[in-house]
Amino acid sequence: MALHGITRADMAAVNLPRRKAVNRLMEGLTWLAAIVGVALLVIIVWSVARRAWGALNLDLFTKDQVLFAIGPVHQGLRNAFVGSLVLVGLATAMALPVGILIAIYLTEYARPWIRSSVSLVLDVLNGIPAIVVAIFVFGLFVVGHGQSGYAGAFALACLMLPLVARSVMEVLLLVPSSLREASLGLGVPRWRTVLAIVLPQAMGGIITGAVLAIARIAGETAPLLFTSSIVGTQISWDASHALQSIPVAIFELSESPDPADHSRAWAGAFVLLMFILLLSLSARWLAARSRRRISTSR
């Protein structure tokens, strides 16, 4: 008997139980993979937090490191936090304006073939291992001049630049061209259109990109080991000398024979982790907000 060309034999599919079983198995596997991803983060946060617990106190933020401490001494990582703040701040100050300018040039002015080839260059730059950037900056600035916060910040900026340029480019491309045309059609010059119409519209996305890039470089260790790691233990804001930083401090403390140093390394790792988590979450929130704004204006 044929039902609309489908025979009863078609309906009573061969091996239906087996197919159902395979389907369930594959579905289960994908589900499991998702669980693994989430579990990885939970385990990392939990194990870091557990080991950091003993050293998570006010001293961590109010006291500096003490070199060759004998016996129980009140010490913390304040100098590393301050150093990281200065290094990341300087790197952001270097990479952010240049990255935004690159993105503006590529989206608003460049011919299509220049845009695509420079985008490719940025992607390649993005893929350069941090250690390679570290050696490059080491050879450029550190050899003959010694380590400094500026060298470290420059190395971090090298890593940050392609991230910023690419993400800002993406948001600028999201700004509808009808808005640019509206402004240009009034006889408003191009630079004024970019400044007054395009950039404000993309501001949320630009901040998101910047925040994600900051989160990304805040934990970079290799560039700083080469450029800003031979440090004293006093707190310092002066980037003309090498500055301590959280990732380098974690690395050094973990090599110490003193268990108290280990737990401080975990505490530093925990603070870094929370900082990055917080930045990522706020970036997501900002991105969602700016997407809403762009979509309401078409």
Added chain:
Amino acid sequence: MSTIETSVRVQTTREPLPPRDRLERVFGVENLDAIYGSKPAVKGVTMDIYKNLVTAIIGPSGCGKSTYIRCLNRMNDLIPGFTQTGTIRYHGQDITGGDVDPVAVRRHIGMVFQRPNPFPKSVYDNVAWGAKVLGMKKDMDERVERALTQAALWDEVKDRLKSSALALSGGQQQRLCIARAIAVEPDVVLMDEPASALDPIATQAIEQLMHDLKSEYTFVIVTHNMQQAARVADMTAFFSISKGSEGRRWGELVEYDATEKIFTAPSDKRTEDYVTGRFG
């Protein structure tokens, strides 16, 4: 064929056109070719556009109407790979050359686009911003009110000037875009299918304001709606698609005359087919 069974029967309030040699020319377009990459969009357009008239450009999709109107204020400069040849004289001055500042051209020749595109600013700022940037800072409130009144929008928005323009309806947004364009006191307003995304009532409002404002401005309107051209335009240009060898297609100007003539006694068979609905 001696009589044309026209499918377009509309009432207009047009006065009869004075003879052409008494009209002042705003644009003198000569032998214009507009090319995207290696693909010509329009070829060989020669037409004069006259002051204080509404000139409509009609024709099927893909005939290059929009491309053509965007040549008139150098809007195509923004499109990569676009080139054009021929001359466009604006009050006698060629505006196609590389030494002409497109920003200055657009300053005098405003544009209203197919989709309403207000800035994500308040109603007031949408109208005021362009004028402010271009240095017309005096008596801004009066300027905004005048532009909004001319665009037949003032009564609807006078109590919500500070609220976002994005909250307005589509028809109101489009009239706001017209107010924004005329607030900077252009000489010509180009309209690229300004009513295609609007309902009939909003469309009527826009046609009415073109009629009311043409004593002050020169309008060029692209439309795919023949009734609209018949209602608002003094002069109508019909563009069509020509097919060459190897499947090449481009748009060209078929006929340009008084609207009355185009719709009742066109001299070209293709125009007749199009306006009577026998096209394609």
